[in-house]
Amino acid sequence: MAPADRFRFPDLLGEATADIGSRPGRLVTTIVGTVLGIAALIATIGLAQTAAGQIARQFDANAATQLVVGPRTANTGGGATIAAGALPWDAVSRLERLAGIESAAVLAEVQLPEAVVTAVPVNDPSRPPSAPPPIYAASAELLDTVGGRLATGRFFDAGHDGRADRVAVLGIRAAERLGLQRVDTQPSVFIDGIAYAVLGVVGSADVRAELLNAVIVPTETARADFRLAAPGDVQARIAIGAGPQLRNQAALALAPDDPESLEVRAPDGRSELGRDVQADVNGVFLVLAVIVLLAGGVGIANVTMLSVMERVGEIGLRRAIGATGRQIAGQFVAESVVIGLLGGLIGAALGVFAVVVISVVRDWTPVVDPRVAVGGALLGAVVGLVAGGLPAHRAARIEPVDALRGGT
Amino acid sequence: MSDPATLPLPTTAPAIELRDVTRSFPGPPEVQALKGASVSVADGEYVSITGPSGSGKSTMLNILGLLDRPTVGEYRLGGVLTGVLDEDDRAAVRARHLGFVFQAFHLMSRRTALQNVLLPMLYNGTPRAEREPRAREALERVGLGHRTDFLPGTLSGGERQRVAVARAVASRPRVLLADEPTGNLDSARSAEIMNLFEELHADGLTLVVITHDEEVARRASRRIRLADGRVSEAG
Numbered sequence: 346m347a348p349a350d351r352f353r354f355p356d357l358l359g360e361a362t363a364d365i366g367s368r369p370g371r372l373v374t375t376i377v378g379t380v381l382g383i384a385a386l387i388a389t390i391g392l393a394q395t396a397a398g399q400i401a402r403q404f405d406a407n408a409a410t411q412l413v414v415g416p417r418t419a420n421t422g423g424g425a426t427i428a429a430g431a432l433p434w435d436a437v438s439r440l441e442r443l444a445g446i447e448s449a450a451v452l453a454e455v456q457l458p459e460a461v462v463t464a465v466p467v468n469d470p471s472r473p474p475s476a477p478p479p480i481y482a483a484s485a486e487l488l489d490t491v492g493g494r495l496a497t498g499r500f501f502d503a504g505h506d507g508r509a510d511r512v513a514v515l516g517i518r519a520a521e522r523l524g525l526q527r528v529d530t531q532p533s534v535f536i537d538g539i540a541y542a543v544l545g546v547v548g549s550a551d552v553r554a555e556l557l558n559a560v561i562v563p564t565e566t567a568r569a570d571f572r573l574a575a576p577g578d579v580q581a582r583i584a585i586g587a588g589p590q591l592r593n594q595a596a597l598a599l600a601p602d603d604p605e606s607l608e609v610r611a612p613d614g615r616s617e618l619g620r621d622v623q624a625d626v627n628g629v630f631l632v633l634a635v636i637v638l639l640a641g642g643v644g645i646a647n648v649t650m651l652s653v654m655e656r657v658g659e660i661g662l663r664r665a666i667g668a669t670g671r672q673i674a675g676q677f678v679a680e681s682v683v684i685g686l687l688g689g690l691i692g693a694a695l696g697v698f699a700v701v702v703i704s705v706v707r708d709w710t711p712v713v714d715p716r717v718a719v720g721g722a723l724l725g726a727v728v729g730l731v732a733g734g735l736p737a738h739r740a741a742r743i744e745p746v747d748a749l750r751g752g753t
Numbered sequence: 754m755s756d757p758a759t760l761p762l763p764t765t766a767p768a769i770e771l772r773d774v775t776r777s778f779p780g781p782p783e784v785q786a787l788k789g790a791s792v793s794v795a796d797g798e799y800v801s802i803t804g805p806s807g808s809g810k811s812t813m814l815n816i817l818g819l820l821d822r823p824t825v826g827e828y829r830l831g832g833v834l835t836g837v838l839d840e841d842d843r844a845a846v847r848a849r850h851l852g853f854v855f856q857a858f859h860l861m862s863r864r865t866a867l868q869n870v871l872l873p874m875l876y877n878g879t880p881r882a883e884r885e886p887r888a889r890e891a892l893e894r895v896g897l898g899h900r901t902d903f904l905p906g907t908l909s910g911g912e913r914q915r916v917a918v919a920r921a922v923a924s925r926p927r928v929l930l931a932d933e934p935t936g937n938l939d940s941a942r943s944a945e946i947m948n949l950f951e952e953l954h955a956d957g958l959t960l961v962v963i964t965h966d967e968e969v970a971r972r973a974s975r976r977i978r979l980a981d982g983r984v985s986e987a988g
Contacts, residue, residue, distance in 0.1 A: 658857075659861055662855075664844070665853050667844050668876050669840065671841075746820050
């Protein structure tokens with residue numbers, strides 16, 4: 346006959362948990378250390394996460410991934426500002442070699458103050474004068490770089506640019522002003538009387554929203570038709586966090602002979618403030634939390650030891666009716682694991698609550714990784730496991746003969 | 754399957770057989786609590802062991818109950834030599850074949866009568882589904898079917914000892930060992946317990962009652978005396 350159901354796991358669990366709630370006062374004193382330790386740990390990690398989330402929220406993802414390089418300007422004696430340097434025409438290929446650059450495009454505003462931009466090839470002298478839309482020369486990567494989306498049609502490509510094709514893409518508001526709604530009829534716009542085929546309309550852009558008001562033509566076209574001297578600036582989309590390093594590298598890549606002549610506007614990396622806050626929170630409180638948690642473990646060990654001493658009679662009885670030493674030890678370990686888990690659960694709940702309260706007071710958004718809360722509860726169980734070891738060993742070595750003489 | 758704990762004990766052998774058992778406690782001075790004791794108890798016998806304090810009664814009980822080992826000599830329980838068993842096997846044999854009743858009852862104060870009676874069945878392999886019916890049956894057997902959910906603190910001394918007896922017999926042991934079972938009870942309660950023992954004996958249970966009370970000892974069908982660690986049969 347197989348020894349069926351001889352102190353299986355459910356029995357162990359039942360015996361380990363049967364008496365835990367019978368003395369609530371003692372239970373509280375047993376778990377208070379664990380509760381405080383786990384709560385402090387969870388609150389510390391939670392506050393660090395909250396602070397990091399707070400900083401991340403302040404930092405605008407679009408601004409953090411854009412880098413702009415332009416010529417440095419200098420004041421002339423007469424009070425006007427002139428560009429002190431110039432970007433090379435191959436700025437895009439120079440920048441794209443740098444790590445952290447995801448996409449780059451040159452962009453220049455074409456200065457044609459007297460230009461007439463119209464969708465009909467008729468010079469109507471009676472037409473009321475209106476400011477022409479700004480005209481930008483750009484390379485084909487512009488759309489990707491500024492996060493633009495087309496409302497209709499397509500953007501020009503490197504081929505158009507290389508051949509200096511007379512093509513243009515309109516910003517959506519420029520298209521409205523010019524009365525163009527669709528591109529499948531192959532409309533043209535006339536800039537100073539020259540026809541440019543409209544390929545598409547840009548509906549929106551994450552950055553450089555002024556493009557939506559503008560007529561955009563390829564850079565080579567602008568060089569040929571409007572004698573564009575140099576790119577105005579280079580716009581690049583970069584990886585998050587690459588800003589500080591690219592700030593140093595971009596100018597060198599674009600103007601190795603005179604990097605000082607260029608001005609690079611790149612986002613800072615993660616905020617220094619944020620790093621400081623996190624370092625402070627983590628360092629001091631983690632140490633405190635671990636100390637409290639150790640004290641909690643010692644507390645569990647003490648009370649479990651006390652409980653073993655008090656229950657010598659029970660242990661003797663269990664041995665007499667057939668419990669092995671291991672079963673006795675298992676029962677006490679399981680009991681302290683359950684107590685530790687209970688402390689961990691309460692502590693994790695308190696810790697999360699503390700993070701929420703502090704966040705509300707500070708007007709922050711509380712951020713707690715659920716894995717941290719679950720891990721905190723489990724850590725309590727581990728503390729119980731470690732703390733229960735010695736008392737359980739002691740309990741297993743109690744001689745039933747002596748124990749049964751002891752009474753109760 | 755060579756695990757002695759799981760083998761049914763052969764029924765032809767005596768329930769208990771002690772052969773020249775000596776138990777000495779290292780000194781100084783060395784004390785011999787039992788000196789060459791030989792006792793044989795047949796299946797279904799009702800035996801009392803008496804003797805003044807210090808005569809070796811408790812040592813005898815501990816050895817019979819596999820809670821202690823003889824220094825010299827052999828102890829066979831149901832024909833199985835116990836000296837070769839390791840501690841885990843001895844625990845298993847205790848769980849399956851022995852029931853204990855103590856002077857101090859040793860009931861768990863925060864558990865109900867029923868839960869106390871269930872306790873030994875955790876360790877002796879009673880299938881989970883059978884445990885509670887058996888425990889209720891045992892409580893009925895000792896006349897406490899109406900007290901199953903009472904805590905020991907709310908029961909009288911006699912009732913507590915009856916719960917302890919129910920706990921000892923619920924796991925259907927081969928031998929019931931009682932150590933001063935009436936030591937904490939008045940004479941009326943003692944009589945109740947002794948009547949209960951006689952009923953259990955009539956049902957075929959092997960009983961060994963250790964007592965210093967002549968009144969209790971006379972109820973047994975066979976009496977063994979211990980004096981200064983030596984065994985003698987008494988009429």
